[in-house]
């Protein structure tokens with residue numbers, strides 16, 4: 831049974847997860863806060879102008895003493911391309927789509 835055990839003891843390959851990763855800069859203290867949207871689980875679908883659009887909303891807070899709440903809204907099309915982004919309480923410093931294993 832040693833042979834079989836070796837065959838099946840490897841970690842199974844996980845399906846690739848798609849994330850949209852962004853950094854926002856707090857408008858109060860200037861801290862850069864990283865946020866991440868799970869493109870498979872965090873999106874809510876809405877129907878708009880004859881096609882589906884996908885929304886993600888995130889509330890972020892810095893790790894320091896600043897209690898500024900930063901609200902991020904992202905809108906994607908059906909192929910998960912970013913259409914619009916909005917942030918209140920800060921500003922975007924980077925936006926990117928990444929595949930994580």
Ligand SMILES: [Zn+2]
Pocket residue numbers: 856857858859860861892896897898
């Ligand atoms: Zn802050």
